[in-house]
Amino acid sequence: HTSVVNRLHKVLQQGNYKLSSVASQVLGVSGRAILQAMMNGESDAQRLAALARGRLKASHTDLVAALEGQLSEGERWVLKQLWEQLTQLETEIARYDEEIRVQMSEYEMVLERLLTIDLIGRRSAENLLAEIGPDMSSFPSDAQLVSWAGLCPGSEESAKKNRSGKTPKGNPWLRRALVEPSWNAARRKDGYLGAMYRGIAARRGGKRAVIAVARTILEAAWHILSEGVEYKELGGNYLDQRHGEKTRNQLIKRLEKLGYDVSLTPKTVAA
Structure with a gap:
């Protein structure tokens, strides 16, 4: 699956498309809609960008700029073949996932604890x-x-x-x-x-x-x-609390290396 996705990215790059730079998931809802349009022959950046759904990690202007590319007929054909492979693999993965779910069902309580x-x-x-x-x-x-x-x-x-x-x-x-x-x-x-x-x-x-x-x-x-x-869950401060004196001395040394004279006064707890 990963190798097919990587090859798909390479085809897009060959066509000067930079979809991965503006969409966190190229195979998310927006990415899939854009790819489908590309395979159907759409090349207008504005129309492709209009297919985006939800929030992307880039502005609409950046998205349009990232879609200012052009696939040759050969590249579009390769993209379609990769898409078919990807669809088949995802179908197989879903089938395996279902079998795993069935096999793991008797261990559900154990899984919940893990x-x-x-x-x-x-x-x-x-x-x-x-x-x-x-x-x-x-x-x-x-x-x-x-x-x-x-x-x-x-x-x-x-x-x-x-x-x-x-x-x-x-x-x-x-x-x-x-x-x-x-x-x-x-x-x-x-x-x-x-x-x-x-x-x-x-x-x-x-x-x-x-x-x-x-x-x-x-x-x-x-x-x-x-x-x-x-x-x-012990918490993020557990190690500092467990090794309080060691942590304090390490921080003092770091400050002294930066040229500071360090003097600490214990904080008094109000009654």
């Missing part, structure tokens, strides 16, 4: 459950599950410093099911996992931060499945 984990959506929860199953008897601890997934820190870790920076090989499908949603932590402004990502990314980079978030999600899933509990 969905309490921050960053985990329905598809991620289904993928996670499909890979590890609902029975955690094969994994006596969360650490063993993390190791099986290949998400534990590298073997050269010492004093909380991973010199190799590599994680062991594990179940690639499970890793993908966890890593993909974990990237969303970079955009999470609040919440424990968002704070964890930012803290680790600042020191050791985004990729290591994502692995750490994925590991935490899997640990939470183990507790949910083995103990029947729900995910507890």
Whole structure:
């Protein structure tokens, strides 16, 4: 599906169309209506822009400018073939989705508990459950599950410093099911996992931060499945509160490096 969409984008670019720069989803309602018109021979930018529905990320003027292109007959033919492939793939995907829904129906209560984990959506929860199953008897601890997934820190870790920076090989499908949603932590402004990502990314980079978030999600899933509990959101300030003195000293050092003399006075709480 993704490769067909990418080829579709390439055909549009060859015709000097910049639809992806003004529509957040080229295959959304507006994008599909515009593409259908293009395949039917419409090339007038104003008429194409008039097909847009709802709010786009660009103004009407920018949309018109992005649609000032021209497809050759050959390019239009290729676009139609790609559209047919895309339609067939989406039909097949819908059929698989329905079968997954049927197969997962008996685990609905388990899925609902997994969905309490921050960053985990329905598809991620289904993928996670499909890979590890609902029975955690094969994994006596969360650490063993993390190791099986290949998400534990590298073997050269010492004093909380991973010199190799590599994680062991594990179940690639499970890793993908966890890593993909974990990237969303970079955009999470609040919440424990968002704070964890930012803290680790600042020191050791985004990729290591994502692995750490994925590991935490899997640990939470183990507790949910083995103990029947729900995910507890600790909040974005949890790490700062837990390591208050360390956080304070780090901030003081940063200010001192910027040339400030820092003196802190504890805030008194009114009686």
